[in-house]
Amino acid sequence: MMDTKHIGIFVGSLRKESFSRKVAEEIISLEPPTFKFKIISIGQLPLYNQDFDDHDQVPESYISFRKEVDQLDGVIFVTPEYNRGLPAVLKNAIDVASRPAGKNVWTKKPSAVISNSPGMLGAFGANHQLRQSLTSVNIYTMQQPEIYLSQISKAFDESGKIDDRTTDYLKKFINAYVDWFNKF
16 A cells, blocks of 8 residues: 655645635645645745744744645645746745755655746746745756646636646646656
């Protein structure tokens, strides 16, 4: 019997009806056997301040978040793009779990990135900016397939259900991620 692999999904938008959250929920509905996907909350984290670690004033939210990330076997990031870049809430989560120096809990986790945008570029800028940060914290990021969901608002019907074309695309992504993950 194979052990269940726990994969954290980090959503780069705090908006209740965010497209990123809906994509993450669709990914969860498609999780393969022996994998457990879960959205990890990041909105409760105060902005990273090294003084918290240096002066033993670490917020409880940092402590529990770092522990939760440490226990994950892998990670998936689903992000929109804000002003051609990475949303601050997602960058903050990466910073919080990579500190203090020498205690990075992201290291060597297999990861993948999905970006999305109502525009035509599919959050290309955020996707690549995120990948730069992931390299810095020693996360192994899947190179292919690259996923840029452009015109994401058109991927949902009136009831909020994601269309078959996008679901099929996400299934291929998940299969590629599982193959990538199993190489480690």
